Amino acid sequence: MNFELVIGLETHVELNTESKIFCSCGGHSSPKEPNDCVCPACCGMPGMLPVMNKRVVELAATAGLMLNCEINRYTTFDKKNYYYPDLPCAYQITQLNHPICVNGCVKVKTSNGERDIRIKQIHMEEDAGKLVHSSSSSFVDFNRTSVPLIEIVTQPDFRSAEEVVTYLGKLKSMFVSSGISECEEGAMRCDVNISVREEGAEEFGVRTEIKNMSSFEAIERAIKYEAQRHMDAIEFSTEELVQETRRFDDVSGKTFAMRNKETEADxxxxxxxNLMPIVIDDEWLEQIKANKPVALDEKAEEYxxxxxxxxxxxxxxxEHKIxxxxxxxxxxxCNAKDAAAWILTDCAGILRKAGLKLKDLSIKAESLSYLIKLVESSKLNRGAAKKALIAAIENGADIEKFVEDNGFLKEIDDSFIEAVIExxxxxxxxxxxxxxxxxxKALMAIFGACMKELKxxxxxxxxxxxxAEKLNG
Amino acid sequence: MKYYAEIINENGNIAVDDTILVKDYLSSAGSKILDGYKPLFSAEAVERLENKGYSISGKTNVGEFALDLVGEFSYYNDIKDGDTLKGAASELVKQGKVKAALGVDMNGATRRAAALSDVSFLKPTYGTVSRYGVISCAASGEQLGVYANSADDIAEIMSVIAGNDKKDGTSLPEISYTYNTNEDVNGKKVCIVKELFDKADENTKAKITAFADALKAQNVLVEEISIDIFEVANTAWQILMTAETCNNVSRYDGVKYGHRSENYKNIDELYVNSRTEGFNFLTKAVILYGSEMLSKSRYADCYDKALKVRRVVSDVMNTLFEKYDAILTPVCSKCEYTSYDIKDAFTKVFEESVFTAVPNLIGIPALSTNSVQLMSKAFCESTLLSLAKAVERKGE
Structure with missing residues (x-):
């Protein structure tokens, strides 16, 4: 039997904002201690009211525009009720009826060619906290509660694990490059809906959902395992498939059904x-569009x-920053091609030697362009420019000052050079x-002596x- | 009866009810589930009063989450069988112990308490007074209001506490509001709703008639009208109110603050036992009812329909207000309540709320004064206060 995989994805992405979605708590992206980025609001204390963070709306709409969605001009929030100790209010504020973005589309290119993945909707919601267990008790850390998320829901358009991973990679670089999300470990989480049907069939097979995975590698393994389980069940009647929620166990590489209690909640x-409907008027939408970063595909063509x-x-x-x-x-x-080489070859090399990564580069654009222009106009040689870069990257030296102090820029006339050569x-x-x-080769020794003298x-x-002229002449 | 759940300053001139937070002072909304809870911040209205030199006397007893008739079912109350029921805040105001008191009007308890103590209570237009620091139950209709002995005192306190607060997303943008009691009432039109009038007992009817006569003496035109919308409006509000309350009190789970059962072996038992011990019978009934209203099987027929009724009622009332400046109704069916069994509370409150539900449902202001109730369209509090003042003047 030939089978076809049908997969739909729900992807949660943590938004890169200064403060949480409904309160002014900040610093949640890099908390130092448990519960050090919390306030009465995100701890669910009585008397506190949620106040919408405007930036969340803008980032969510920007994500929607990048995924070719329609932006709903009237968008509202709903409460989702369930009890869990990491959910301080016992409800999560999310969007059910009027999500901010609908009907988008992303192109995904794999070994099977390029295909369209339709985006059903993108909605805004708050994250929950987390539980920390010890042998005798459990502790609650609310640092993550009310951190803004968007959930991107696709139609069941994926036909392979490869497409899923390619799509996720594309989302990730899109969001990182545009500053929508850092997409760091755990900041991008997926629920995978999967079913299998005979090739050519119209009807969908029995669907299972694998919850809450964050590594692409795990997602790929989970899909492959789950697809095989479905195919075996259909072809060899190994088990009866039921619609259910499952979790993927990273160690065994298998998926397991979760308790019914967790899946059949109302x-x-x-x-x-407490949250008035948000109306995105023409002016605001135009502003969001104007600030939207160039889409990845367009940017690549530009480069x-x-x-x-x-x-x-x-x-x-x-690396958006770079x-x-x-x-x-x-x-x-500066010339783009040269500048790219300076950054991606020279700076990258220095960083690598210093045990740093490209994203750690903190040289100002002004300093770098100053250096590049000096070299372009032959006022400074590459070696000296590189010394300045090393000083800047390794010791945080000021490039302009470093070049001055070391006399690299001494005005030199031909007669001085003549004298040095002599x-x-x-x-x-x-x-x-x-x-x-x-x-x-002996020329290099004399040349080196000249350069040393010329600093x-x-x-x-x-x-x-x-x-050469002098020696040959 | 015990007036205060917590005394803050014996010489204070403003009392606030126990659903309103005062920083560092016990605030429990009359419920064991919040026993021992001390908030980290004060309600915006409390802050504004303190900034203007008013001083808070203490936290007055309220019925658990203000769900009852006038405050009889507080965990901290000591009401006995056969007692006449009075509200704590309204009684303090009546006795002149404080100039005014703040209360949260969610299902009419404050307006009924004012009527039974013969003081006034204004439930202002939704969104004019910040709900920041109110222990919230029914967010879409609850509003902080003022008890006082005179219309002037209410206007004075309202002018301090009303106005936009960025900490409350439902707060209207207006920076401040002014309230006065000297609008010319000559020629104003007031209607008495027959359907509500007929539900009241003879004593209450007499109060309405006396109030209407006093208005007529000031050249206010008073007419009787028939409009059959209050029952359905009440049902809609009870659906929304119980659903929202069920959701808002779900955070009281024994995990973070307030009462935690000593009897638990796992998280489910911690939840169930803490909540079973912490809530009274009436709150439990409200939770069950509200939870049912939001369930998949009922949502479309109950909750969603109630939202639609809310819009219809709003339209009907606005049409009525094109013709009348105010509506005169009873606040409650009788002038005296005696204590009763809490197992009957849900039905009793439901029945009595037919008089008070519309202002909560559609956000319009209502003034409980002289044991009667006046309602107007949104933002016309000054008209209500001026009508009350005109009647006060006649009595002088």
Missing amino acids: YRYFPDP LAQGISDKEIAMLLS AKLLDEVVALG KAIESNPQAVADYKAGKE GSGDPAVIRTKL
Whole structure:
């Protein structure tokens, strides 16, 4: 029997905001201690009321625009009721009836070609806290409660695990590059709805849902395991498939049914009277559209047109901060291709030696463009520029000051260079003799002496030519 | 009776009911489930009063989550069989112990208490007074209001506490409101609703007639009208109120604060036993009723329909207010309540709320004064206060 996989995805993405979704608590992205980013509101204390964080609406709408969704101009919040100690109010504020975005579409390219994945909706909601268990008791940490999330719900359009992982990778780089989410460990979580049917069949098979997975690798393994389980059940009647919620066990690589109690709850949704409906008027929507980062595909084409290589583009798109630095340096008048090389080859190399990552690069665009322009106009040689970069990256040195202090920029005239060359020839008689005897390499020793004397100023190519002329002449 | 659940300052001039938070003072909404709970912040209305030099005397006893008739079923109360029921805040105001008191009007308990103590209570337009720091039950209709002996005192306190608060998403944008009691009542039109008038006992009817006569003496036109919407409006409000209350009190689970049962072996037992011990019978009935209203099987027929009724009632009332400046109705069916069994409370409150539910349901203001009730369209509190003042003046 030939089977076809049918998969739909619900993806929770933590939004990158200063404060939580309904209160002004900040610092939740990097809490130091349990419960150090909490207030009476996100702890569910009586008397506190939720107040909408406008930024959440803007980021959610931006995500929707990037996924080609329609933006609902009238959007409302609902309460979802269930008891769990990490949910301080015993209800979660989410969107049921009027989600902010609907009817989107993403192109996913895999070995099977490019296919459209339809987005059913994107809604905003608050996250829950977490429980920490010891042998004798359990503790509640509310740092994560009310952290803003968007949930992106697709139609059952995926046909393979590869498509799912490609889609998730695309979402991730899209959201990271646009600053919508950091998408760090655990900040992107998936529920996978999966069924299997005979190829060509119209009807869907029995659907199971695998809850709450955050690593792409686990998602891929879970889908493959679950698909096989379904196929075995259908083809060899190994078991009777029932619609249920399952969890994936990372160690055994298998999925297990969750207790019925957790799956058959009636959440008693109803509209939250504490939050007035949000109306996104034309002016606001235009503002959101104007601030929307260029879509990934467009950005890639832009870089390609500037002569940046595929490999470099891939690096840029996965590090939003670095792409932004490049854009700024280019905006300051530098050549894009050169600037990309400076950042992705030179800086990256220095960072690597220092045990740092590309995203740790904290050089200002102004400093970098200053350096690049000096080199372009032959006022500084590459070696000196690199020294300045090393000083800046390793010791946080100020580039402009470093170049000044080391005399790299000493105004040099031809007669000074002549004098330096003369001096180098005089003080290296052995090398001169070797060179004249045909040892080309000996030239480098004299050249090195010149450069040392010039402390990096002067154009190396010019100096080399002059030196050769002198010795040959 | 025990007036205060917690005394703050014996010389204070404003009492606040126990559903309103005062920083660092026990605030339990009359319920064992919040026993020992001290809030980290004060209600916005309390802050505004303190900033203007008023001083809070203490937290007055309220019925658990203000779900009862006038405050009889507080965990901290000591009412005995056969006692005449009075509200704690309204009695303190009546006796002149405080100039005014704040109360939360959620299902009419404050307006009924004012009527039984013969003081006034204004439930203002929804969204004019911040609900920040109110132990919330029915968020879509509850509103903080003022008890006082005179219309002028109510206007004075309202002018302090009303106005936009960014901490409350339902707070209206207006920065401040002014309230006065000197609108010219000459030629104003007031109607008496026959259907509600007929539900009241003879003593109450006499109060309405006396109030109407006093208005007529000030050249107010008073007419009787027939309008059959109060029963359905009450049913709709009881559905919304119980559903929202069920949801809002679900946070009281024994995990974070308030009462925690000593008898539990796991989290389910902790929830069940803490809540079973912490809530009284009436609250439990409300939770069960509200939970049912929100269930999958009932939502469309009950909750959703109640939301639609809310819109219809609003339209009907607004049409009525095109013709009349105010509506005159009873606040409760009789002028005296005696204590009764809590197992009858749900039905009793439901029946009595037919007089009080519309202002909660659609957010319009209502003034309980001279043991009668006046309602107007939104933002016309000054008209209600001026009518009350005109009647006060006649009595002088």
